Structures are given as C-alpha cells and as structure tokens.
Amino acid sequence: MRCAVVTAAGTTKNADDDNGTPEPRRGGTAADAPLPRPLLRSAVELYLDLHAHPELSGHEHRTAARLAARLAGHGCAVTRSVGGGHGLVGVLDNGPGPTVLLRTELDALPVTEATGLPYASTVPGVMHACGHDLHIAAVAGAVELLAASRTTWRGTVLVVGQPEEETLSGARSLLEDGRLYERFGVPDAVLAQHAAPLPAGTLAHAPAGGPPLMAGSVAVEAVLHGRGGHAATPHLNLDPVLMAAATVLRLRTVVAEATAPAEQAVLTVGSVRAGERGNITPDHAELSLTIRAFTEPALDRLAAAAERVVRAEAAASGAPRAPEFTVTARSPVLRPDPALTARVRRAHEALLGPGRVLDLGGSAATEDFPHYASGGVPAAYWMLGTAGAGPWRTARAGGAPVPPNHAPGFAPDVRAALPVGIRALAAAARRVLDPGPAGDREATS
Numbered sequence: 001m002r003c004a005v006v007t008a009a010g011t012t013k014n015a016d017d018d019n020g021t022p023e024p025r026r027g028g029t030a031a032d033a034p035l036p037r038p039l040l041r042s043a044v045e046l047y048l049d050l051h052a053h054p055e056l057s058g059h060e061h062r063t064a065a066r067l068a069a070r071l072a073g074h075g076c077a078v079t080r081s082v083g084g085g086h087g088l089v090g091v092l093d094n095g096p097g098p099t100v101l102l103r104t105e106l107d108a109l110p111v112t113e114a115t116g117l118p119y120a121s122t123v124p125g126v127m128h129a130c131g132h133d134l135h136i137a138a139v140a141g142a143v144e145l146l147a148a149s150r151t152t153w154r155g156t157v158l159v160v161g162q163p164e165e166e167t168l169s170g171a172r173s174l175l176e177d178g179r180l181y182e183r184f185g186v187p188d189a190v191l192a193q194h195a196a197p198l199p200a201g202t203l204a205h206a207p208a209g210g211p212p213l214m215a216g217s218v219a220v221e222a223v224l225h226g227r228g229g230h231a232a233t234p235h236l237n238l239d240p241v242l243m244a245a246a247t248v249l250r251l252r253t254v255v256a257e258a259t260a261p262a263e264q265a266v267l268t269v270g271s272v273r274a275g276e277r278g279n280i281t282p283d284h285a286e287l288s289l290t291i292r293a294f295t296e297p298a299l300d301r302l303a304a305a306a307e308r309v310v311r312a313e314a315a316a317s318g319a320p321r322a323p324e325f326t327v328t329a330r331s332p333v334l335r336p337d338p339a340l341t342a343r344v345r346r347a348h349e350a351l352l353g354p355g356r357v358l359d360l361g362g363s364a365a366t367e368d369f370p371h372y373a374s375g376g377v378p379a380a381y382w383m384l385g386t387a388g389a390g391p392w393r394t395a396r397a398g399g400a401p402v403p404p405n406h407a408p409g410f411a412p413d414v415r416a417a418l419p420v421g422i423r424a425l426a427a428a429a430r431r432v433l434d435p436g437p438a439g440d441r442e443a444t445s
Contacts, residue, residue, distance in 0.1 A: 035419050039144050043418055046070060047137035048119045054108030054128045057164040060086040063106045063136070067161045070140040074147040076159065083163075083178030087170065090159035091184065092143060097155030097434040101187040102425055103372060104139040105132040105165035114408035129410045130166070131195025131386060138193070138384070138421030145426045154434040158184055168219060168329035171371040181375075189340055189432040190372040190379040193424060197402040198385035199392050200416035203352065203424055204360035205345050205382045206336050211362035213381060214334035215264070215292040216370075218303045222247075222310050223324040226317075228283035237281040238318060241274045244285035247313040248272065251289065251306060258305040265293040265302055266364045292364045294333055303327065332370040337378035340432075344380045347431040351423055365405075380428065384421045388413030 034040075046066065055063050064086040068078045076090035086106060113120045113127040121127045128134075139159055146157055160180070164170035174180045181187075198204055206213040224247065226240030248269050259265045269289045275282035287310075291302045307325045314323040348357045360383055373379040387395075387402045395402045403409035412418075 035141070035145070035422060036148075039141055039148075040419060040422075042070075042144070043137045043141035043422060044414060046140055047133055047414055047418060050133035050136055051117075051128050052119050052122050054121050054123055054126045054133070055106070056110060056126055057107040057167045057170075058085065060106040060163045064088050064161055064163070067104070067106070067136055067140065071143060071159055074140075074144045076143065076147075076157075079183075082180065082183075083170075083173040083176075085170075085173060086161075086163040087174045087178055088161040089180070089184055090143070090161075092147060092157040092159070094150050094156065094433075094436075095154045097153075098188040098432055099156040099158060099185055100429045100432040101158040101160060101190045101372065102139050102142065102429065103160045103162055103190065103192040103369065104135040105130075105170070106136065106161050106163045107132060107166050107170075109166055109406060111406065111408055115411040117411060127408070127410075129407060130405045131384075131410070131412060132165070134195050134384070134386070134412050134414070134418060134421060135193065136161070137418055138425055141418070141422035142425035142429065145422060146429060151436045153430050153436050155432075156185075157429060157433075158187060165368060168217070168331045168366070168368045171368040175371055175374070186375070187377060190369075190377055191344070191425065191428050191432075192369055192379075192381050193384045193421060194367070194381070195386045195405065195412055195417070196383040197387050197404050198358065198383060200385050200388055200413040201352075201420055202356045202358055202385040203348050203382050203420070204358040204385070205341055205348075206362075207359040208338055208342065210359070212294050212333045212335045213360065213362065215266070215294050215362070215364045215366050216296060216299050216333035217293075217329075217331050217366035218291045218299055218327055219329040220287075220289050220291070220303070220306065221324075221326045221328050222287040222289070224285045224287070224310070224314055225319050225321045225323065226281070226283055226285070227320055229281050231279040231281055234281070238320065239281050240283065240285035240319075241281075243313060243317040243319065244272055244274060244287060246317070247287065247310055250309045250313055254302060254305045254309060258302055259293075259298060263293070263295075263298055264362070264364065265291070265298055267291050267302065267306065290366075292366055294362060296333065299330075329368075331366050331368045334367065334370050334381060336381045337373070340378040340380045341382075343431050344382070344428045347427040348382070348424055351427045352420070382424070384417060384424065386412035386417045388416065 071090035111127040227238035229237035271288035274285035
C-alpha cells in the first residue's frame with residue numbers, strides 16, 4: 001500500500017477509553033481463546049524471518065518460496081511463477097462449496113530501517129515498512145487454522161501471494177498475464193487486510209454508506225530535456241534542474257486549481273533526479289509523482305492538468321524537445337462490497353467484540369487490490385491495528401506520533417497484532433464458506 005496513513009473515525013464507545021478509541025491489547029490476542037501455541041509460534045517465526053530478509057518489488061523470490069513452503073505444509077496445492085514473476089497461488093480444497101480468495105503482498109520498500117529491533121532488516125536500504133511481512137504470516141496462520149478445522153467448513157480457499165504491490169503492478173499481472181481467474185476459478189469473495197497505525201488488537205472497516213476506503217491513484221514518470229554542458233558556461237546550456245524546480249512548484253498548484261473545494265485529492269512529487277556532479281549541467285531531469293483522488297473522473301482531470309503543466313513549463317523554458325509524460329501505473333478507488341463487508345464485520349465483531357471493530361474514514365492511501373474485484377467479484381478489505389499500547393498512549397498524550405507505514409520506524413506490535421490478523425482472516429473466510437458437518441460457521445479455532 002502506497003503512503004498508508006489512516007485515522008479512525010466514528011469508533012464505537014468502549015470502556016477502555018472515554019473518547020471512544022480502545023487502547024491496544026497488552027500482549028496475547030484480542031480474542032479470549034488463545035491460538036494453539038505451535039501455530040502461533042510458527043507464524044511468529046515466519047514473520048521474524050521475513051522482516052529480517054525483505055525483498056523489493058519484482059525481486060521477491062525468497063519471500064515467495066517461504067510462503068509457498070508454508071502453504072504446501074498445510075495441505076495446499078501450490079503453483080509458482082503465476083503472472084510471469086514471483087506470484088503464487090495456494091489451493092486448499094475441502095469439497096464442493098464457495099471459493100474465497102485471501103490476498104497477501106510479498107514486497108518490501110526501499111527504506112532504511114531505524115527501529116533498532118533485534119530482528120531488523122539485514123538488507124541495506126530495504127525494509128518491510130508497510131507490514132507485508134505481517135500479512136504473509138497472518139495468511140499462513142489462517143490457512144493452518146482452516147486446514148486444522150475442515151469439519152467446520154466446505155469449499156475452496158485460494159491464497160494469492162502477490163508481488164509488486166508497492167509499484168501497483170502486481171495484481172494486474174496476476175489477473176491478466178497469469179490468467180488468475182481463468183486458471184483457478186472466479187472466487188465468490190476476495191478478502192484482504194492491511195496493517196495500519198491503529199491500536200493493536202483492533203480491526204477497522206469502511207462504514208456503510210461512507211466514503212471509499214482508499215483513494216485511486218495514478219503514478220507518473222516525467223522526463224524534462226535540457227542542454228547539458230560546463231557549469232561555467234550557463235549561457236550555452238539549458239538547465240533542466242531549473243526547469244524541474246519550476247515544474248514542481250507549479251504542480252503543487254494543480255490540486256487547488258483543478259478540484260472543487262469539497263473534493264479530496266493529493267498530488268505528490270516524490271522524486272527529482274538530475275545530474276551527477278555540481279560542475280556539470282545535466283541534459284535531462286526526471287520527476288516521479290503520484291496523483292490520488294476518490295473518483296475516477298477526478299483522477300483523469302488531475303492527470304490531464306499535471307501533463308499540461310509539465311509540457312507548458314518545458315515549452316516556457318525553451319526545451320529542445322518535448323517532455324515525456326508516462327503513466328506507469330493506475331489503481332482504482334477502493335470501495336469494498338457493502339454486503340460482503342457487513343457479513344465480514346459481523347464475523348469480526350463476534351470474534352473481538354463490537355468495541356474493537358472500528359469505522360474507518362476514507363484514506364488517501366492507495367493500492368491495487370481493487371483489480372481483484374473486476375467483473376463484479378465481491379471484495380472486503382479491512383485494517384489491522386498494529387500500534388502497541390506504549391506508543392499509542394504516548395501519541396495520544398501529545399508525544400511522538402506512532403510511526404506510520406513507509407516510515408523507517410514502523411514497528412508493528414507483533415504479539416498483539418499477529419494473532420488478531422490470523423483470526424480475522426480465518427473468521428472472514430468461514431463467513432463466506434459453507435458450514436461443514438460440525439455446523440459451526442462462526443468457529444474461531
């Protein structure tokens with residue numbers, strides 16, 4: 001998930017907190033009955049291993065292998081290299097019935113970890129700063145839980161290990177190049193959860209009738225062309241750095257000028273690259289930017305406005321050639337299916353209690369999960385709280401904020417968050433799958 005900073009809104013009143021936001025659970029699980037110790041130990045070990053060995057988008061070979069081995073060990077038939085990359089699909093077949101797809105991401109981020117944890121990243125400049133390692137461990141634990149309780153459900157569980165979520169390209173590769181639904185069947189429901197800086201031990205859903213859970217986005221790479229030369233002869237050169245600086249400043253006005261006051265949108269220039277040395281004027285500059293909005297027409301309008309700015313600034317600077325403006329990825333607005341979300345939320349409230357299942361306002365974060373809902377497949381998506389009790393209380397008292405996703409200090413409280421993540425996925429899957437001979441659709445262990 002790109003730039004995943006979320007806030008809880010409209011939370012249910014809870015005795016833990018006079019203001020309505022529950023405190024994180026201290027250790028253990030948020031459910032009364034503990035998970036089997038071997039299952040939880042296995043999931044924690046997987047998390048610690050993955051966190052210490054993160055892999056960037058498109059390079060998730062080891063991560064995919066670790067997840068594939070766990071799924072195979074729990075009875076799944078595993079197919080690797082789906083979509084031409086490191087994507088994988090595990091199939092847990094339990095007879096006739098509905099099919100539910102559980103999605104987890106595999107990739108990490110180009111972030112240097114600064115948590116100081118004993119299991120911190122061992123890969124320089126690469127970190128699981130968005131919780132994908134937590135997601136993998138949770139889905140592996142949920143599959144183990146489901147595999148051990150086959151009498152409580154019927155149907156098929158598809159587990160999708162998706163590479164390249166952070167570049168917003170992995171879902172489409174699996175669906176289009178990998179022919180995911182043609183090969184493995186169209187699921188009756190698609191489920192996913194995402195780590196968020198909310199109290200550990202809580203979950204958060206989009207409220208019925210509320211805004212989209214996440215914005216849609218457009219990712220753009222722009223190249224501005226100048227004329228390189230010696231720094232001592234600026235009159236003979238055309239400086240693309242100056243051109244890029246003017247372009248960035250003008251791009252910052254796009255949202256104000258191209259959106260109505262009530263619309264929410266964000267345009268961010270996240271990277272500017274030009275030149276190698278201070279005494280050389282480079283011949284080009286590169287910009288990387290993202291545009292986020294909560295409707296597809298707004299995304300189209302803002303992308304068109306950004307392109308006009310880039311081209312106009314190049315022309316005003318006398319660029320020797322037209323700039324390049326390339327849309328590298330696009331993700332739809334995330335609107336979870338209301339009916340499926342209501343069913344999953346009831347399962348989560350039965351699991352944790354209503355006070356620990358929160359409402360979540362729209363976030364400008366974005367991700368490619370909505371592609372799985374193409375063609376009308378119902379999808380549910382919720383947030384998994386990861387903030388420990390200490391950091392959460394410090395932040396609420398006006399101290400240091402809880403480090404958000406993508407930050408070097410992002411550090412989920414694994415003891416509190418992982419058990420809830422495992423149970424949340426398993427409970428949601430059971431809500432979709434047929435009850436088995438035991439007739440216990442709501443079983444949580």
